[in-house]
Amino acid sequence: MRPFAYVRAADVDEAVRAVAGEPGAKFLGGGTNLVDLMREGIERPATVVDVTALPLAAVDDLPDGGLRIGALVRNSALAADPRVHARYPMVSQALLAGASPQLRNMATVGGNLLQRTRCPYFYDAAAACNKREPGAGCDALGGFTRGHAILGVSESCIAAHPSDLCVALAALDAVVEVRGVGGTRRIPMAEFHRLPGDTPHVETALAPDELVTAVELPAVPVAARSRYRKVRDRASYAFALVSVAAALEVRDGVVADVRLALGGVGAKPWRARAAEELLAGGPADEDAFARAAEAELEPATVRPGNAFKTRLARATIVATLRELSG
Amino acid sequence: MSTEVAEAGRAEAVRQVGRPADRFDAPEKVTGRAKYAAEFPYPDLAYAALVHSTVARGRITALDAGAARAVRGVIEVLTHENAPKMRPLSRLNLGSFVKGTNVDYLGTDQVHWNGQPIAVVVAETPEAARHAASLVRVTYEELPAKLDFAAEEPHAVPQKGNAIMRSAADKGDAHAALAAAPVKVDLRFTTPPQNHNAIEPHATTAFWQGDRLTVHDTTQSIAFLRKHLAMRFGVPERNVRVLAPFVGGGFGGKGMVWAGTLLAVLAARATGRPVRLALTRESVYHTVGGRTPTVQRVALGADRDGRLTALIHTSVARSGGMPGQVTAASRHLYAAETVHLRQSLVDLDLLPPTAMRAPGEAIGTFALEAAVDELAWELGVDPIELRMRNEPERDPLTGRAFSHRMLREAYALGAERFGWRERDPRPGAMRDGRWLVGMGVATAYHPSLIMPAAATVRLGADGTVLVRCGLHEIGVGAATAQAQIAADALGVPLESVRVEVGDSDLPAGPMAGGSAQTASAAAGVLAACDKLKRQVLALAGPPLRGRKPEEVQARDGGLHVGGSGMTYAEILAGAGRDHVEAAVKAGWARFLARTARDGRRWVRAASGAQFCEVRVDADTGEVRVSRWLGVFDVGRVVNAKTAASQLRGGIVMGIGLALSEQTLVDPRTGRVVNPSLAEYHVPVHADIPRIDVHYLDDPDPTTPLGLLGVGEVGITGVAAAVANAVRHATGRRVLDLPITLDKLL
Amino acid sequence: MGVTQIRMKVNGVTESLDVEPWASLLDTLRERLGLTGTKKGCDQGACGACTVLADGVRINACLALAVQYDGSEITTVEGVDHPLQQAFVRHDGFQCGYCTPGQICSAIGMLAEHAAGMPSAVGASGLTEDEIRERMSGNLCRCGAYNGILDAIKEVL
Known part of the structure; x- marks a missing residue:
């Protein structure tokens, strides 16, 4: 990897200042994605600001029954937190479906939000990639697209967002707290990740100096009955082809509350609002689930290599909702 | 109890061959002491990294290594x-x-593959080498290249056969018989390219002293590699020493000499x-051939x-490397009245393929056994009944005898142990909640081969x-198996036998390939043990003096005739x-x-019956293998x-x-898009x-000790059993392999 | 962009090292400390051969920068003395041996995680075979010794 200066920040303000004053500087958390990308020459920061010593590793109760999760909470620790288990099983399940136990012990919640795509053309410096090099073109178009997105894509980029956790966070309307030199702000999950459009290299709403400090989960009563279902090419330790984060409450055969988000199919963690709207107040049966799935997937842009994802996503949505309604 | 029976009982009790002995090298492997090719320290060691072409075919017109040379710690950039x-x-x-390719690395400006x-x-x-390698800038004059196997497949040309590997056969008019x-x-089946993905990436540590070369290499071909290096670097073979005490998996990928070793x-x-050149995983994909794709x-x-x-079984594969025997099993498995077999090859401007575990048979049995199903x-x-109705008594094409054939027994035992009778034959009829349950069988088949092996046996x-033999400890328990064989041949306890392997200074062993290492070495070790016994007998005084070798039994740490004998020490x-040594070349x-x-004289092969149970998610098409039995x-x-392993x-x-x-x-x-263990999905524990x-366990009558080889037969038939x-x-x-869920939606 | 001095306790021995910040913990163990028992299979967190215990927690040393583990206690296979090792021998939980140190360190970390109440995607109570398989899925074995590894782990439960 390209040589870099290493700074270990002692507090949040120091970390933010260190990055703000240094073009090309990057925050380093657990390293599971950034170190890999640096070794591949995809990320080439001149300065790396290690934030792992910052006091951001606590999970605290919020007055409304939600949780405030420090950005440096490790994925494994969050998955094991009994409050997460009880209030947001989909979060725990999403984390446990991701990567491997070793990686979950290293990876942080903040880093998970900033995970970069697994598009193989993004990873191969010899391939054209608009995300890596704006204006270079996209070799994924016309290439192997099994892992690529079908929702929210553009002619510039069809890369899928790889995170499992973010799918659950999207379903739960999480809020991301960030700190920059200008202070603290709160970004709703729906606005945190950007669709590629014609600027696929801009992936989040973060300014270059902004550090994710926490993720807040509001109280979402329906999430107590939730599920994260991940479908992939082997039984474990693989990225999602399709994943579904769903929460469902049925009263007297009618959908009283529902949350639905998709992974593996979206250019960003995909909140399925069209499906939710169709489901809310309607019957909780197989037909309704299928209609909702189809409505969500209707705008899908598919290619020969990922056309199956509409069928797979539909099947997985229906199966997950069926399971929750049963 | 008669004396003879007691003697036989005693001989049986000390018998080592067949026992589930722990591996000799196990303690080193579970403590981290086992050293692999990239783990030998040298003072002043330098680290190398490769720069790869980014075009498939053409000529290098300019190569700028300035930025690479400027990286601190860079010693040299070779082009x-x-x-x-x-x-x-x-x-x-x-x-x-053992050439992996025909390319003269760094000897030409020509580019032959991406x-x-x-x-x-x-x-x-290593960090400086890798970073600097990423800074080398190259411009090319590109030439048109043939890169698409599917597109070129119709232009395949017939594969040349030879005495050992035949590529075509006819018996009667199979096309007419099919029509009637x-x-x-x-x-029509397809199988994709694959890579070995041994967990140890290819690595070499090379050290010259004058014109003497020492190479620590992760190789399945110590003796051939030594010859190859002597040839390529113009030094006498005796000046080259290849050391490979441990090899971190190979599966055929370390049989040939690839760029990393040479460079x-x-x-x-x-x-x-x-x-030291320890390849990155990506470099392994770019420089070491894999399994050919096929259309069958x-x-x-x-x-x-x-x-x-x-x-009728025809195949199209890629040329280069060692063409596999895709239709081999179809020569021997079924008593068909008419047979038509052909193998063809396609030339592409890609890194040539190479042998990968049961090179032709693993994928050939997929097509054949799926078609039979x-x-x-x-x-x-x-x-199973269909297979038994077509089980031949003699080799169907040649009429030769099988040296060994126990497929009927294998299926009978397998069906009983697997509970085949409980299979409801209707598709989709066996369901367990969200899972559709299915059971399938297929025949495993892999030819047996014995290669030349030299060995010495020394009695102290x-x-x-x-026992000394340049074998490869690639995970098969090579030393342990030969120790068991020598212990029985000489009648000594297993603990008394030590086996040296993994060094070209040892008598040349066979390649670790073709499922032949153990049997080939056994032939050498048994011959050496026999020779040794004769030499010892010639030294012996009464009561052994004058006895013929055939009269003498080796047991209890010595030589015996009837109830009397002498220990080797005596x-x-x-x-x-102070010692006696025997060598065979x-x-x-x-x-x-x-x-x-x-x-x-014979058709000789290892074979078996594979039984598989799968569960397929009724909604998503995810396939899980839930039970397996192989006989x-x-x-x-x-x-x-180790054989079971x-x-x-x-x-x-x-x-x-x-x-x-x-x-x-x-x-x-022509670029490999998924050169990584994250995107190339080998099975994990959960799969x-x-x-x-x-x-x-019935010895073959035509091989030393009756061995038929266990390294490759296990993979054959597996894909068909799953598909079935x-x-x-x-x-x-x-x-079309692999059976990913999108094919079942 | 010079070197940084770090101190780590590796297998009980305090090591003081000047490291370049881009040196991984894996390369530092292997090339600087000669602890080659920890293996490099992919250098990208995709195989688990480099698994070590950092303050008792299993991690992939290839994606860990050594500087980030300043002050940590690292245990590699060379520092392991655990009944699992003999169980691996008995049940033939390996063939080529290259993934073995990672499997052993991973299994030790896994047992500690389970004892501390860490869940897995399987969600069973107790370390069933499926639980062990899922919890060990971060360690690839291309020789396919998974059955033996499972039996070895079960033996020490």
Whole structure:
């Protein structure tokens, strides 16, 4: 990897200042994605600001029954937190479906939000990639697209967002707290990740100096009955082809509350609002689930290599909702 | 109890062959002391990294290494402009047999595939070498290239055969018979390229002292590699020492000599430093060939009773490397009235393929055994019953005898142990909640081969035995197996035997390939033990003096005739010797003559019956293998523990072949798109159920000790058994590997 | 962009090292400390061969920068003395041996995680075979010794 200066920040303000004053500087958390990308020459920061010593590793109760999760909470620790288990099983399940136990012990919640795509053309410096090099073109178009997105894509980029956790966070309307030199702000999950459009290299709403400090989960009563279902090419330790984060409450055969988000199919963690709207107040049966799935997937842009994802996503949505309604 | 029976009982009790002995090298492996090729320290060691081409075919017009040279710690950047030249391959040299490609690395500006190494950076640290390698800028004059296997497949040309590997066969008019058959299937299968993905990436540590070369390499071919390096670097063979005490998996990927090994040696020579080149995983994909893709047609015609009247199996694979025997199993498995077999090859501008675990058979048995299963569906006959109706008494094409054939026994035992009778034959009829359950079978088949092997056996005055043979400890328990064999041959306890392997200074062993290492070495070790016994007997005083070798038994740490005998220690002490040593040499002429002769007399192979249960998610099409049982006829088993592990390992790799593994080669660029263990999906723990392995343990009468080889037969038939179980679970016949869920949606 | 001094306790021995910040913990163990028992299979967190215990927690040393583990206690296979090792031998939980150190360190970390109440995607109570398989899925074994590894782990439960 390209040589870099290493700074270990002692507090949040120091970390933010260190990055703000240094073009090309990057925050380093657990390293599971950034170190890999640096070794591949995809990320080439001149300065790396290690934030792992910052006091951001606590999970605290919020007055409304939600949780405030420090950005440096490790994925494994969050998955094991009994409050997460009880209030947001989909979060725990999403984390446990991701990567491997070793990686979950290293990876942080903040880093998970900033995970970069697994598009193989993004990873191969010899391939054209608009995300890596704006204006270079996209070799994924016309290439192997099994892992690529079908929702929210553009002619510039069809890369899928790889995170499992973010799918659950999207379903739960999480809020991301960030700190920059200008202070603290709160970004709703729906606005945190950007669709590629014609600027696929801009992936989040973060300014270059902004550090994710926490993720807040509001109280979402329906999430107590939730599920994260991940479908992939082997039984474990693989990225999602399709994943579904769903929460469902049925009263007297009618959908009283529902949350639905998709992974593996979206250019960003995909909140399925069209499906939710169709489901809310309607019957909780197989037909309704299928209609909702189809409505969500209707705008899908598919290619020969990922056309199956509409069928797979539909099947997985229906199966997950069926399971929750049963 | 008569004396004879007591004697026999005692001999049986101390017998080592067949026992599940722990591996000799196990303590080193579980403590981290086992050292692999990239782990030998040298003072002043330098580290190398490769620069790969990014075009498939063309010429390098400019190569700018300025930025790379400027990186702190960089010692040298070797390119075609400044690298010392290697000598060409020679047809007359046996070392040429293990060439991975024909490319003269750094000796030419020509580019032959996307990923070809075109420069080597040598630096003081691995990080500096790798970073500098990423800074080398290259411009090319590109030439048109053939990169798309599917597009070129119609232009395949017939594969040349030879005495050992035949590529075509005809018996009667199979096309006419197929046309006339009342029941038939005619199917087109495809299998994708794959990579070995041994967890140890290829690595070499090379050290020159004058014109003497020491190489620590991760190789399956110590003796051939030594010849190859001597040839390419223009030094006498005796000046080259290849050391490979441990090899971190190979599966065929370390059989040939690939760029990394040559360029490490070249870099060491050019810089005058010991050089280590440990390939990145991506570099392995770019420089080490994998399994060829294939397109196969299997057409079967049968009468209404299910007797085969026509068997057609044709294959198209990629040229280069060692062409596999894709249709080999179709020569021997079924008593079809007519047979038509053809193998063809396509030339592409890609890194040539190479042998990967059961190179032709793993994928050839997929097509054949899936087609047989489909015929069983057409006929409404149980697939085991269909196979038994077509089980030949003699080799179907040649009429020769089988040296060993126990498929009936394998299926009978397997069906009973697996609970085949509980299978509801209707597709989709066995359901467990969200899971559709299916059961499938397929036949495993892999030819047996014995290669030349030299060995020495030395008996010490204290009764200890040292066996020396340049074998490869690639995970098969090579030393342990030969120790068991020598212990029995000399009648000494296993603890008294030590085996040295993994060094070209040892007598030359066979390649670790073709499932032949153990049997080949056994032939050498047994011959050496026999010779040793004669030498010891000649030294012995009464009561052994004057006895003929045939009268003497080796047991209890000595030689015995009836109830009386002497320990080895006594014999050597009496003769005033501190050791006796016997050596046997590897004879290539004898090997070729014996192989040809045996081939005229018998058809010899390991075989088996694979039983598989799958669960297919009714919504998503996810396939999980939930049970596995294999019954194998591998002749005699030397070590019940390690043999079972090898057979299981083959099945695990076969499950990957069936469900998840494929190397994606972009047909626009010839570039491997998923050169990583994250995106190339080998099976993980969660993919693998209990694998129940049985062997019939009946020695083959035509090989030393009756061994037939266990390394590859395990993977054969696996993909078909999975596909057949999926067919049973879902009613869907998947013809294209891997069976990913999108094919079942 | 010079070197940084770090101190780590590796297998009980305090090591003081000047490291370049881009040196991984894996390369530092292997190339600087000669602890080659920890293996490099992919260098990208995709195989688990480099698994070590950092303050008792299993991690992939290839994606860990050594500087980030300043002050940590690292245990590699060379520092392991655990009944699992003999169980691996008995049940033939390996063939080529290259993934073995990672499997052993991973299994030790896994047992500690389970004892501390860490859940897995399987969600069973107790370390069933499926639980062990899922919890060990971060360690690839290309020789396919998964059955033996499972039996070895079960033996020490």
